[in-house]
Amino acid sequence: MSAADAPAQRPWLDTPAGPLRSRLVLGIEQYPSAQLIADVLTAGGCDVFITTFDLRSRRSSVPLFDVAAVLDVETFTWVGTTSFARSEDEALRTVEMLHGSFAITTIKLDVRGEDNTPDVPATLRVARELCTQGFAVLPLVPADVAVVAELVDAGCAAVRLVASPVGSARGIADPVAMRLAIEAAAVPVVVECGIGSVAHAAQAMELGADAVLVNAAVVRAADPVRMAAAMRHAVLGGRLAAGLAGQAAGGVPVPVGMV
Amino acid sequence: MSAADAPAQRPWLDTPAGPLRSRLVLGIEQYPSAQLIADVLTAGGCDVFITTFDLRSRRSSVPLFDVAAVLDVETFTWVGTTSFARSEDEALRTVEMLHGSFAITTIKLDVRGEDNTPDVPATLRVARELCTQGFAVLPLVPADVAVVAELVDAGCAAVRLVASPVGSARGIADPVAMRLAIEAAAVPVVVECGIGSVAHAAQAMELGADAVLVNAAVVRAADPVRMAAAMRHAVLGGRLAAGLAGQAAGGVPVPVGMV
Numbered sequence: 001m002s003a004a005d006a007p008a009q010r011p012w013l014d015t016p017a018g019p020l021r022s023r024l025v026l027g028i029e030q031y032p033s034a035q036l037i038a039d040v041l042t043a044g045g046c047d048v049f050i051t052t053f054d055l056r057s058r059r060s061s062v063p064l065f066d067v068a069a070v071l072d073v074e075t076f077t078w079v080g081t082t083s084f085a086r087s088e089d090e091a092l093r094t095v096e097m098l099h100g101s102f103a104i105t106t107i108k109l110d111v112r113g114e115d116n117t118p119d120v121p122a123t124l125r126v127a128r129e130l131c132t133q134g135f136a137v138l139p140l141v142p143a144d145v146a147v148v149a150e151l152v153d154a155g156c157a158a159v160r161l162v163a164s165p166v167g168s169a170r171g172i173a174d175p176v177a178m179r180l181a182i183e184a185a186a187v188p189v190v191v192e193c194g195i196g197s198v199a200h201a202a203q204a205m206e207l208g209a210d211a212v213l214v215n216a217a218v219v220r221a222a223d224p225v226r227m228a229a230a231m232r233h234a235v236l237g238g239r240l241a242a243g244l245a246g247q248a249a250g251g252v253p254v255p256v257g258m259v
Numbered sequence: 260m261s262a263a264d265a266p267a268q269r270p271w272l273d274t275p276a277g278p279l280r281s282r283l284v285l286g287i288e289q290y291p292s293a294q295l296i297a298d299v300l301t302a303g304g305c306d307v308f309i310t311t312f313d314l315r316s317r318r319s320s321v322p323l324f325d326v327a328a329v330l331d332v333e334t335f336t337w338v339g340t341t342s343f344a345r346s347e348d349e350a351l352r353t354v355e356m357l358h359g360s361f362a363i364t365t366i367k368l369d370v371r372g373e374d375n376t377p378d379v380p381a382t383l384r385v386a387r388e389l390c391t392q393g394f395a396v397l398p399l400v401p402a403d404v405a406v407v408a409e410l411v412d413a414g415c416a417a418v419r420l421v422a423s424p425v426g427s428a429r430g431i432a433d434p435v436a437m438r439l440a441i442e443a444a445a446v447p448v449v450v451e452c453g454i455g456s457v458a459h460a461a462q463a464m465e466l467g468a469d470a471v472l473v474n475a476a477v478v479r480a481a482d483p484v485r486m487a488a489a490m491r492h493a494v495l496g497g498r499l500a501a502g503l504a505g506q507a508a509g510g511v512p513v514p515v516g517m518v
Contacts, residue, residue: 198500199462202493221503233496234461240489241457244480
């Protein structure tokens with residue numbers, strides 16, 4: 001592949017901490033070593049570094065200093081996540097710690113219930129509060145047009161939409177609903193959760209997503225670095241194909257003739 | 260994308276006419292211009308040039324001389340197709356013309372009924388005959404383990420397996436059957452028919468296909484050149500991901516954790 005194959009890497013989102021250009025965003029949880037985190041982010045062509053703060057252990061869940069020793073993390077745009085929060089209060093306190101510890105201003109907002117699915121009412125309230133405080137907020141919610149509209153109204157920088165239940169690896173459970181939510185969103189859309197294969201990632205981009213976030217499918221692959229490179233190609237392929245055919249499930253099938 | 264991202268381009272098939280390295284094979288039917296054929300093959304990184312001979316019009320269905328004027332077709336490996344044949348006799352006569360006209364020795368063998376699906380018994384008979392005559396034969400059949408075994412026994416160089424009905428753009432209708440057929444095949448496998456999106460192409464490669472053949476999804480895309488590049492990335496992504504996770508439909512789901 002030559003660079004000429006890739007579309008111009010214009011940012012899909014501008015954050016206060018910097019532009020996000022890579023359409024592949026990789027979570028960095030559950031990795032056995034800092035070197036593997038560095039290798040995976042490099043192979044994936046990523047430019048987002050997702051930092052966390054675990055209120056229970058009172059530290060980042062990722063070995064930040066170890067990663068910084070093997071990767072120039074300053075070249076990444078830092079985004080903080082509240083994925084460990086299980087209540088509005090925990091989410092807000094996590095953001096406070098992320099801001100205080102790392103001067104984080106862009107928040108990957110997760111407020112999940114004990115069932116690990118987004119708590120929509122709680123997410124809406126926290127998103128509104130954080131937008132008011134001046135954060136760039138990227139909340140995780142189901143692919144629902146009205147919920148997305150409410151978050152856009154609240155001032156969210158982008159929305160992250162659930163493809164299928166976390167842990168299911170089922171891909172995009174309802175491609176029609178996903179397409180409608182993406183088309184209705186007035187802000188960039190990230191598709192995540194349940195992305196278990198490169199085909200799922202490609203489909204998300206074909207449906208019009210601005211980016212795809214993957215973690216487990218890469219960290220649990222037999223070769224995470226190779227899988228990160230695979231995801232990078234799949235996301236680029238899906239991005240190139242977006243809008244060219246209506247086929248990517250939920251649209252008008254391409255009439256396929258004889259070959 | 261840097262070249263370092265791509266796996267070594269070892270041939271997936273050696274034919275008498277040369278090695279096939281590109282995992283993306285593009286049909287070149289239905290294009291409005293020779294220049295577009297050249298641009299699409301280049302964007303797709305293809306190394307196969309599929310020639311045809313239409314017994315009814317007694318000429319190639321593709322404007323060969325026009326294409327040769329804008330593309331160095333000698334650098335491609337030429338494969339002849341019988342996709343216009345609707346009987347055993349037509350298939351054999353088409354191969355005779357392809358061999359006589361272009362010294363074709365590698366045959367993309369299609370023997371379809373009037374319903375445009377492969378006629379399995381007729382395909383088996385013609386494949387056996389052509390193998391006996393010394394051709395490298397790549398027949399199109401359903402994803403069926405016993406049919407594939409019979410073709411391998413006949414000496415076919417590779418098999419081409421139907422993903423879903425031509426014209427449906429439904430992708431891989433039965434991923435479990437496809438995976439089983441691919442795993443059982445003792446020769447390289449090409450997946451084709453019904454590949455309507457880059458996600459379908461990526462999935463085929465994840466399932467273990469050696470190559471994917473696409474025509475209509477590219478020629479009928481709003482921007483065929485861009486779609487060819489998209490397919491190239493999707494196929495590479497799927498190839499990189501193959502065997503890393505069992506998820507690509509039909510396998511063991513990747514357990515996806517919290518991100």
